């Protein structure tokens with residue numbers, strides 16, 4: 565079994581190359597791809613329109629291996645959170661968020677994360693490893709077909725995917741790309757580029773690669789108006805500072821499926837949430853605007869505190885006042901609704917319970933003691949979902 569190929573690791577082009585190695589034509593790869601992704605099949609014997617000889621070859625050389633769910637938490641508001649086992653004591657999370665006009669799945673790209681953002685539970689766990697393409701797409705494969713079975717229908721349930729779960733997707737680019745292509749493929753999940761969003765903390769060179777290879781919608785975790793503050797909240801800023809990041813956003817816009825970039829901004833009490841911070845953001849956005857049109861939108865995210873963060877959620881009046889400064893300056897701004905509060909849809913928290921990467925927690929605690937003012941604690945998810 566170990567030497568067989570997991571067919572979830574392939575986009576259609578990769579599957580065609582695999583079928584070619586088996587002496588099979590490309591249209592067989594398309595059939596196989598449709599069985600796996602559109603019909604949720606894992607058993608080659610089910611794939612009755614494939615020649616028996618091909619099914620026999622596949623049973624020797626291939627497998628369709630998803631992820632094992634460790635737990636499922638259902639919220640009263642319809643949000644579902646799964647925790648999947650990825651081996652060696654690691655686990656990753658996927659969250660389904662139903663809304664009136666869409667069903668969104670938030671997908672993880674890494675077990676843990678090396679970026680180490682101060683307000684992120686996943687960042688506090690440190691980095692274990694990249695997920696394979698198969699492990700990324702298996703989250704969608706599992707969720708889509710679970711939801712269809714539950715609805716008793718063959719209709720598509722998940723209309724949007726956001727790569728905003730655990731991990732920095734652009735630090736796992738080689739495995740991310742075939743997964744994105746499978747999401748977009750008409751023989752796979754058939755999602756439009758506008759409905760697949762990659763969220764990045766600002767890996768500038770890979771933003772440029774993505775623009776060329778697979779320009780889906782882009783969200784950027786900004787969280788601060790100045791390098792001094794962002795260096796502290798998003799350590800990757802020391803490598804790719806704000807001006808460089810915003811110029812990369814402008815380059816991405818030339819290829820993006822939407823005419824704006826979304827900036828995520830996690831509202832942290834007394835840290836980045838004052839009217840002065842908002843005014844600095846306005847100045848920043850204006851400085852980088854090309855032409856007069858809207859080129860970015862802000863999504864203000866209420867922070868869900870967790871025990872190790874030492875940070876607090878901004879009061880809602882503070883969030884509203886901050887939003888008003890942006891709106892008055894003509895910048896489209898929304899405040900994210902919290903979802904799944906009763907199941908603790910906090911990114912990285914369930915997985916953190918599975919594996920405590922203590923040394924990282926210690927390192928971040930040390931940083932905190934010398935950088936941002938310490939405050940009390942609570943629980944939650946601080947990534948757009």
Ligand code: SF4
Pocket residue numbers: 677678679680681684685686687688729730731732765785947
């Ligand atoms: S916010 Fe994203 S990039 Fe930052 S530590 Fe969390 S998972 Fe990593």
